[in-house]
Amino acid sequence: MSTLNDNTPLVVIDGITGGDINLLNPQDIESVSVLKDAGSAAIYGSRSANGVILVTTKKGKNNSRTTVNYNGQAGIQSPHVGYKPVHSYENAILRNEAMVNAGLQPIYSPQQIRDFQQQGDQQWFLDAILKDSWQQSHNLSLTGGNATTSFLVSAGVTDQRSNLVGPDYGLRRYNYRMNLTSNYGKLKLTSILAYSRSEIREHSYSTGTLIVDAGRTPTYYKIKDDQGRYLTNDVLTEFNPLGILEQGGYRTHDDDNLLGNLNAELSVTKDFKLKAVFGGRLLSDHQFTRVKQVNFYPSGTYGADRNTNDDNNKTLFTNTQLLAEFAKTFNKSHNVDVLVGVANESTTAKQNSIHLKYTDPELGTPTTGTIIDPATSSASNNGTTETSLNSLFGRASYSYQNKYYGEFDFRVDASSKFAPQNRGAFFPSVSGGYRLTEERFMQNYRNNIGDLKLRASYGILGNQSVSDYQYLRTYGPFQNAYGFNNSGVGGTAISFANPDLRWERAATLNIGVDAGFLKNSLTVAIDYFNKTTRDILLPPIVPGTFGAGLPSYNAGKVQNHGWELTVNYYLTTQNFKHSFSFNVADSKNKVLYLEGGDQLKAMMRCR
Template identity: 30%
Template sequence: MSGKYKNLRFALVAASLVMSANGYAQTVIKGNVTDNTGEPVIGASVIEDGTASNGGVTDIDGNFTITLKGNSKKIKVSYVGMKPQVVSVSGKSVINIKLEDDNTTLNDVVVIGYGAVKKKDLTGAVATVDNKALTQVPVASASEALTGKMPGVQITTTEGSPDADVKIRVRGGGSITQSNDPLYIVDGFPVESISDIPASDIEDITVLKDASSTAIYGSRGANGVILVTTKGGKEGKTSVSYNAYYSWKKIAKKLDVLGARDYANWQYELASLLNKVEDKYEPYFGSYDDLDMYDNVATNDWQDIVYGRTGHTFNHNLNINGGTDKMKYAFSYARMDDKAIMQMSNFVRDNLSLKLNAKPTKTVTLDFQARWSKTKINGGGANEQSSTYNTDKRLRYAIQYTPFPVAGLSTDTDDDDTTNSSFYNPVTSLKDNDQRRVRTTFNMSGAFTWELYKNLKFKTEFGYDTYKVDTKRYYGTTAYYVQNVPSSENQGKPAITLTNQYRTKFRNTNTLNYDFKALFGKNSKHSLNALLGEEYIVTKNETMTNTVHGFPKTFSANDCWRLTTQGTPFQITDFYDPNDILNSYFGRVNYGYDDKYLLSATARADGSSKFSDGNRWGFFPSVAAAWRISSESFMKGTEKWLDDLKLRLSYGTAGNNNIPSGLLVQEYVANSSSWINGYNSYLAPSKTMANPDLKWETTVTRNIGIDFTLFNSKLTGSIDGYWNNTKDLLIQYPVAGTGYDYQYRNMGETRNQGLEFALTWNAINKKNFGLTLGANISFNKNKVLSLGDMESIDNISTQWASSEIDQDFVIKAGEPIGQIWGYKSAGRYEVSDFDIEASKAQGKWVLKEGIADCSNVLGTSVRPGSMKIAETKAEKTGTITTADRQVIGDTNPTHTGGFNINARVYGFDLTANFNWSVGNDVYNANAIEYTQTSKYQYRNLIDKMAGGSRWTNIDANGNLLNWDNAEELAALNANTTMWSPYTGKYVLTDAYVEDASFLRLSTLTLGYTLPENLTKRAGINSLRFYVTAYNVFCITNYSGFDPEVSAIRKTNLTPGVDYSAYPKSRQFVIGMNLNF
């Protein structure tokens, strides 16, 4: 080969090598990251701009090294709580970067209906809780995490069972007989509850409180809207987090009951009053002279036996997320296994969720999410607030059962063969009121978003939701149900009910959103955004109940459930709700000028199948305006301390169609029975009379508010005042004499008005130190303005005492909802109230003239020591009657609120959450049952009825004192304060209405996060260990188990009743948060 060709080949090879070297050139950049005080930032993310994962984190000194592989010549530096920076490194090999604190609280994005806005641009009354507040403290459900954190949002855990209802009220609620529950929206889809969603899956929660915010949801937003956004995938390398905790818990408080001697002594006195000592006392307890032997008798703590076991909870969840700019994903699994404090009670919940986001093109986005939850509740731990059978009374026998075994009367085991109907062994009662409940939910939705034109987006969403509950109930031989409901030949024999409830919901939403900023230009002071939408929702409900009576007496719960053919079919009820169809059209316009003047207008038209053609459509408009005062020229000079000051005004309407479907025409139920005309099946009309004239219940809201941010976002807060009227109330109207129980009608009006204050102070925000304090307080006052044709709704009864207390609540025009109705106590009858000479002459106790007689109310003749009731009726008759009943309590609080403390020092963090309620009353029905005999014998009492405290009618020798010993009887009781427990029926007086004000330290958490220089070596991003205490203390004057209770009948009419509720526990937790 010639030399020139050799030279040419050499030149080509050399050139290619040079080009190759340039193509694979890599630049190494070293640097240091500090904060604005010069302290190194440990763990700051340093990534090559334009890539998803090429980079790392800073070390303990804030140093980093990164090798650039692309052509961007830029790096992106970020750290939680600081402003991210994109820095050019062109021509540099060493660079130092200073990150500033991110105080852009005002630019936080807040989710609202069918969209999101910056917090600073809000015009409505909105409250938010972020993921940090939800996950910092381990909770069983997201609802619990909200307690005490939001003004205007009252959250009550109605009792202590694992499946207890968490009642949420937004600004009081305006309905009387219908639900005041808010609308729950999870990732855009309406759901019944958020109790089955683990708090660890939630990104944030937003509560919309006024109509300018809720009107976009029209008929469903009258009671407020709670928007839940679950965690989605994030751009970057796959991250894995595992959170787990283990807890143990014990009952928080027990009631003291009579000891052995006091109990035996009282049984002797009761038998003496009944003149049945020989028949009712001596066969079981011996003679009165043997009373001393009970001084050393060991007693059973039945509360401890039933509720006293140490409960355990193991909760763990796994989250995986990551993705690229084209595809993001998030997956989670959570499980909670709860062994409750009550015998034979446990709770297990499993959750799965998947969330995908894809961007196949610049103009198209695809979203998909699916959630599945399965909850199993065994035993008496299931929520029973809508039932009036003995499972609602699971506590009573733990108090009332004999404190020691009485031969022929009671036992100390769970094998109680006695036939005394006054009470049953508490463990036997639990077994005879057993149940199994499985609740399964599945939600799936997908969305297609297409940017048709610049800033013009079309979005269509489809969703499907299922809710299924299978319940198996067992009523054993001691259950109230089997003693009263079955036919005579099957009474006293076990019975079961098998209930299957199934609901499906389909949703399609289409929206068109346009942001006009491109038309106005970059430098325009105007901003305008418009939304148009259409929504279609179909809900189907079916409930089937199969009741079987008359199983062999030896059959256990499992025997009955497995061998259903061994019983007698009693009734099969299959109820199909007519489809609930809601068709809606809505729109919203947001306008802003110069970032100072903001205006939002919303309108929604809803057509509901629950109403007839003439009333089917409801129109719900709203308007809100805001003025950023801090941006005005006359506010110059305040910039150093005032970041933002905004005035908000709003007015709007929202609807409520929260009534059953099918009320326009007469409904029939398919029943199966063996006792109607000898036929086994028939169609029976429902108990509700049809009403084709029903129309929308409408709430009109007015709101004025101020938002402020001070001192470089260190102090933020808000003040809101509101005035809401709900008219055309959907009320169950009694229609006696028609063959029906009631008819739904539009009648009446209610009002809620109040003030809300919220304040957050970010006192310290340094690298190794931090302190944040938050507080909120809410005042709400409700009033019934009108009840249409009625002056009041009477005969409202909790039914806990059957017909003995036939009314214990009342609703009157001009008064608030939740007033307790009963007698005013006058203490007790003293000996001086009786005419001794007349008593001697007639051989019975005779009251003096002018002293009212309440024998009819007590169900027995009065005597010294009997409960005394004031005669309050206008025309005095000298006899206490039902006309003497009056309002004796109000279950509405004057104010509620909470405050929290969040502190951190180096790797340690401390969180304390308090909540309170002031001014509300509790109706202590427990105390009535535990301090009055009614018609029952042998039941134990609480210790306020111990000897020396209560009135006694017997002397030290066991003699029943009467008018012949009047002076001795008076002297014997000179130092006692309580009346005699002896009554013929239960009586409600104001002595059983107690102040339920409280201050509770609901959670206290101490955590420690290991230093990153240690965890990084193990490939761990962060590792935190913590301990938490729940229900640490509760300061209250309430004498019952817990002042925060509403445990009987799931209705607005009877709130704040404490009767046989599942006691609350005190819980201690150890756990960890692990992130890879």
């Protein structure tokens, strides 16, 4: 936790940034790498301040026969609740004690408490709404290749039922992937097409609220009576969680995610390559909510408005990269690698929604008396948002006899989230390493024990995690802004601007040692890190009586430092390869100070 802002790491899937790792089929993943220090993450620039997760998917192999692979698993998920209620009579005693301590009369008489003890406990509400659920997944893949082309085709399905009772709640996700690589002389083409569809059906309320309400209900209350009515009580006076789950309607999600990536690499010479990447991701998310009215006994009603909501979100993300790389070894000792590139990331998000109240209780369709809910179908929930990030980046690395290593990375990012004068930012980093075991006097150590390497890096990374258009003053409709002649009157909602908004910056120092033992069967990595994040992007806290919202501003400085130890042990036997890993870290966080007062004062002047 190195910032008061978003700490989410950047996810890069097959070279395309911003992917959703939760939508990947696990069977399609070849490898996952985590970049933590500034030296390795700097090439990704913005959003890499919180680390980078690199995911590479599987591909076919040249000159290999076609192979069919099936993977399936099934099991039962059983919810485990880490606490249990006291017995019914114990709850009554404790409630009486609480009332007396508050100077009030007890609720239950001694006879009632005796009756609770003799009758025993009713079913706990939380046990009544939870159940075991079935989960299964199946995946089928086809891989192969000839001298010039390799391929992988994969398809899978996951079915996970809900642990909450109710009519067919759960998730089904379908995955399809095709990775194709072809070589045409000096030209190498790689194309990736992946599609996933998630279908979710859940209840129409808040899961967290249902869990809390059910968990805090004493066990002398019944959840249903003999006539099948859902009961309320003096603890739950308004809602019954079981009634909401079984009769209160549903919410469905139909989400489609299409990803495409075309990669062309041209070997101009043996040492010089040109590379072009074009990738895109199209997300189409649809949510439909149907709230049904449930009447409880002796009082309480859920879903009296009989809402029927239809929400649609569509997002198109494109990533274009052009790169040139020169890599050459001179005199068998000097290794030089220079890379320079430009990139553009653009996002267009469109959303629209319509929320209806008082729809037909059986069908959920509009009927006499149905109205559009202006509070949730307003213009703020509909429209188009466009953002873009242009980047220039480069890397120069040098190594001598695999003994000395040095690298310099830089990235210049220009984000549409900031005003023109603050749009661009420069993020450099430098790293170096010294492999001691390549020295002659360490030859005996290397041959009998393992490797030993020292390394260090320092760099500045950027974060642009802030809402769009905050450097501009924006306007929108405000329903029922105030009352006039006993009726609501609309107004204009104003969002003030902060033209001084700028990049959040994180400076990271990392010093580490990599050591091998038992002829490198045992490896140990020890790291010290010190990260200071400045100009943290935060929204100001203003009282509701202020009458308007204020944009974010660069408001603070946080330091995060500590150490990390990673131990790996590899054991190879005649038929098996075993690997064991252990990791422990200690981190200390400190908010050094909050700043940005001048920006906040400028915004308060309605700039």
